[in-house]
Amino acid sequence: MHKHRTITIIMGMLLASLAVIVLGACGSSSSSSSSASSSPSATKVEQILGHAPTGLAKQIVDNGYFTAANDANYAPQSVVKKDGSLVGFDVDTAKKVGELLGLNVKFQNPAWDSIPTGLQTGRFDVSIGSMTITAERQKTLDFTGPYYYAPAVIITRVGTPGLDTVASLDGKTIGTSAGSTYYDWLQASTKAKIKSYDSSVTAMTDLARKRLDGVMTAAPTAQQAIAAGQPFQITGKPFFYEDLGMAIKKGEPDWLALLDYAVKTMHADGSLTAMSTHWYNGLDLTVKQ
Numbered sequence: 001m002h003k004h005r006t007i008t009i010i011m012g013m014l015l016a017s018l019a020v021i022v023l024g025a026c027g028s029s030s031s032s033s034s035s036a037s038s039s040p041s042a043t044k045v046e047q048i049l050g051h052a053p054t055g056l057a058k059q060i061v062d063n064g065y066f067t068a069a070n071d072a073n074y075a076p077q078s079v080v081k082k083d084g085s086l087v088g089f090d091v092d093t094a095k096k097v098g099e100l101l102g103l104n105v106k107f108q109n110p111a112w113d114s115i116p117t118g119l120q121t122g123r124f125d126v127s128i129g130s131m132t133i134t135a136e137r138q139k140t141l142d143f144t145g146p147y148y149y150a151p152a153v154i155i156t157r158v159g160t161p162g163l164d165t166v167a168s169l170d171g172k173t174i175g176t177s178a179g180s181t182y183y184d185w186l187q188a189s190t191k192a193k194i195k196s197y198d199s200s201v202t203a204m205t206d207l208a209r210k211r212l213d214g215v216m217t218a219a220p221t222a223q224q225a226i227a228a229g230q231p232f233q234i235t236g237k238p239f240f241y242e243d244l245g246m247a248i249k250k251g252e253p254d255w256l257a258l259l260d261y262a263v264k265t266m267h268a269d270g271s272l273t274a275m276s277t278h279w280y281n282g283l284d285l286t287v288k289q
Contacts, residue, residue, distance in 0.1 A: 073109075115131070153218075203215045
């Protein structure tokens with residue numbers, strides 16, 4: 001009996017050890033499989049690039065998200081609603097980019113003129129915030145192709161003369177957003193007195209209070225204000241069109257290639273047009289009219 005009991009104990013110990021080995025092997029196989037499969041975004045990104053991502057693109061894919069900067073006081077491009085949600089054309093565009101690349105999006109809403117520095121220092125991964133592509137900005141930033149175009153107009157109060165020529169701006173006090181192409185154009189092309197604001201929407205408050213003669217902004221932003229009941233008017237044709245792109249810091253070719261892929265795809269599949277007509281009262285701003 002004692003001998004048989006000893007054999008039984010030994011057999012039990014052997015079986016327990018075998019179970020541990022089998023379970024360990026299964027666990028190892030599962031872990032290896034999980035590691036090898038990688039994330040859906042990594043697989044998608046490799047298919048787009050034709051190789052594994054490098055630089056900032058690799059960091060973004062490893063994180064599973066990118067950080068997008070925009071202007072949260074620039075309806076209908078982007079604005080924070082009363083319930084705290086961020087909505088607008090640029091917001092939907094950024095989300096669509098994330099969908100196409102298999103990545104989540106985290107939004108940040110800094111002061112507009114701080115965005116270029118924030119991109120260069122890594123505070124944001126990309127600006128999807130209606131930034132105009134200019135030669136000056138291209139010295140320090142890289143841009144995708146344009147994802148839409150914005151006509152630049154000057155709004156005035158209803159009942160006052162329209163400001164629709166360069167000559168009509170002489171000596172007039174015109175408000176616009178600091179660090180914007182509107183500011184640069186007014187400074188280079190007119191003899192207007194320029195007053196800068198954190199956004200053209202803020203400038204409209206002073207226009208309504210008769211502290212300004214006009215505000216230069218994008219036509220869709222002006223139309224949004226007028227549709228909301230603001231006592232403004234647009235007269236004449238746009239002064240110029242802005243080519244608006246997504247901006248990143250220089251030296252990140254893989255990240256730029258992924259964003260360019262998203263822009264081209266959204267143009268081709270009609271999603272940019274659909275978002276534009278939704279947010280801009282039926283206007284397709286993805287083409288120059």
